Amino acid sequence: MTEKNVWEVALxxxxxxxxxxxxxxxxxxxxxxxxxxxxxxFPVRMDDGxxxxxxxxxxxxxxxxxxxxxxxxYHPSVSLDEVKALAMWMTWKCAVVNIPxxxxxxxxxxxxxxxxxxEIERLTRRYTTEISFFIGPEKDIPxxxxxxxxxxxxxxxxxxxxNMGYSIPQVVTGKPIEIGGSEGRVEATxxxxxxTILKACxxxxxxxxxxxxxxxxxxxxxxxxxKLIAREGAKVIAVSDSKGGIYNEDGLNPEIxxxxxxxxxxxxxxxxxxxxxxxELLKLNCDILVPxxxxxxxxxxxxxxxxxxxxxxxxxxxxxPEADEILFRKGIFIIPDVLANAGGVTVSYFEWVQDxxxxxxxxxxxxxxxxxxxxxxxxxxxxxxxxxxxxxxRTAAYMLAIDRVARAVKLRGxxx
Ligand code: NAD
Numbered sequence: 462m463t464e465k466n467v468w469e470v471a472l473x474x475x476x477x478x479x480x481x482x483x484x485x486x487x488x489x490x491x492x493x494x495x496x497x498x499x500x501x502x503f504p505v506r507m508d509d510g511x512x513x514x515x516x517x518x519x520x521x522x523x524x525x526x527x528x529x530x531x532x533x534x535y536h537p538s539v540s541l542d543e544v545k546a547l548a549m550w551m552t553w554k555c556a557v558v559n560i561p562x563x564x565x566x567x568x569x570x571x572x573x574x575x576x577x578x579x580e581i582e583r584l585t586r587r588y589t590t591e592i593s594f595f596i597g598p599e600k601d602i603p604x605x606x607x608x609x610x611x612x613x614x615x616x617x618x619x620x621x622x623x624n625m626g627y628s629i630p631q632v633v634t635g636k637p638i639e640i641g642g643s644e645g646r647v648e649a650t651x652x653x654x655x656x657t658i659l660k661a662c663x664x665x666x667x668x669x670x671x672x673x674x675x676x677x678x679x680x681x682x683x684x685x686x687x688k689l690i691a692r693e694g695a696k697v698i699a700v701s702d703s704k705g706g707i708y709n710e711d712g713l714n715p716e717i718x719x720x721x722x723x724x725x726x727x728x729x730x731x732x733x734x735x736x737x738x739x740x741e742l743l744k745l746n747c748d749i750l751v752p753x754x755x756x757x758x759x760x761x762x763x764x765x766x767x768x769x770x771x772x773x774x775x776x777x778x779x780x781x782p783e784a785d786e787i788l789f790r791k792g793i794f795i796i797p798d799v800l801a802n803a804g805g806v807t808v809s810y811f812e813w814v815q816d817x818x819x820x821x822x823x824x825x826x827x828x829x830x831x832x833x834x835x836x837x838x839x840x841x842x843x844x845x846x847x848x849x850x851x852x853x854x855r856t857a858a859y860m861l862a863i864d865r866v867a868r869a870v871k872l873r874g875x876x877x
Contacts (some may be wrong), residue, residue: 465781467756468542471549473782478859481852487875488867492552495545496563497521505584510579515584517569519592521601522548525869528599529565530555530806531586532635533613535581539568543756545755550777551806554799556862558838560810565601567592574610585613589620596621598817604809605635605681607755611647615640633817634809642855643812645827646805652828653804654775656835657735657796658690658749661771664843665794670694673747675769677701677739678754679719679728682775682802686751687715693715695749700728703754706742707734727791743767752779759784767793774798780855789853792793797855799844799862807834 531551552564630641696712750769757780764784846857
């Protein structure tokens with residue numbers, strides 16, 4: 462594993478590009494520092510009558526291009542450093558796809574798998590109230606991330622609205638359609654990732670038909686990508702979740718695997734596949750590897766064993782800087798997280814726009830607009846990648862993003 466924590470990784474990635482862009486020291490310093498950090502400690506009544514305390518965070522990394530935007534994560538390993546890194550990546554991501562947002566992230570240290578629905582609802586409502594002065598449709602718009610879903614977004618919308626006294630659907634995205642969610646949001650991250658994979662295949666001369674795909678993580682991003690990429694004719698040869706993975710050289714049927722996961726709680730022991738570990742999945746001989754779980758999965762000790770031609774980062778931060786170097790030397794084409802998974806925030810932006818106008822689009826409209834944004838962004842990043850010659854796609858994406866944010870900072874000037 463990497464010796465650096467995820468915040469140090471985010472800073473290192475930034476520094477490499479700041480140097481390359483020759484950013485002036487003031488702007489460099491400003492973009493390194495999260496603008497606002499909020500830590501909350503709050504009690505929740507558990508089902509057995511006991512009262513348990515939870516720690517949560519909300520970080521605004523930068524708001525120079527618009528309101529802060531970013532998901533909320535529920536996980537035992539959530540830490541302030543992780544949330545800071547994820548908030549910084551959101552700033553770059555919104556800039557890569559050129560949507561008018563800054564970057565934010567939130568998280569609560571908890572294990573939702575060990576909590577009842579009622580406990581998760583009470584935790585969500587209390588956390589929302591604790592951060593309610595920090596969020597808002599013009600300030601900071603949360604969204605789903607690991608272990609949070611449309612139902613949780615509905616509770617956030619309801620709690621915020623109750624506190625304000627009227628319905629404010631535009632305070633959060635990733636909501637159910639019935640209360641102002643957008644068509645296409647559930648699959649947006651995966652669909653956006655698919656558009657970038659198709660573009661990369663086209664650039665590399667790799668046919669998607671029968672391309673062998675391995676996907677780590679079988680949640681919103683991983684499962685939907687498996688489904689969509691199989692529809693393009695690719696063979697999903699392996700998938701995994703936190704308990705382990707499954708492998709079938711002839712291809713797995715993503716929907717049937719999901720049915721098995723819903724019934725048993727995991728993809729493992731799927732009758733049509735052989736059990737493998739998460740580590741084995743990463744090292745499989747495949748064309749396209751999609752990390753769609755957590756950070757730091759591809760690191761200096763396993764990067765050399767990655768055999769895929771394309772690594773498409775549906776997850777945030779799955780590759781450490783040391784691993785980046787190794788993959789680059791091996792000629793593996795990376796579609797970096799800030800580009801590959803930007804479909805989620807892009808359709809979140811569409812949802813916010815629809816809520817603000819109370820005027821809703823069809824799924825075809827949403828998917829078409831998403832395709833335009835993803836393809837245009839991929840082309841811009843690829844252009845820099847080709848022009849610069851000695852950098853990977855991550856550095857190219859960061860160059861595009863950081864330059865856009867730096868220009869905004871410069872134009873707005875120093876207050877007062
Ligand atoms: P999710 O909670 O729906 O799914 C996460 C999946 O990862 C689950 O299948 C879980 O079992 C698996 N997992 C957890 N720990 C694992 C481990 N150690 N090894 C292997 N698998 C493990 O979450 P999600 O929304 O799909 O998010 C996954 C990644 O995608 C995260 O990095 C997230 O930040 C990123 N992402 C998600 C969205 C979105 O819209 N959902 C948008 C952008 C980025």
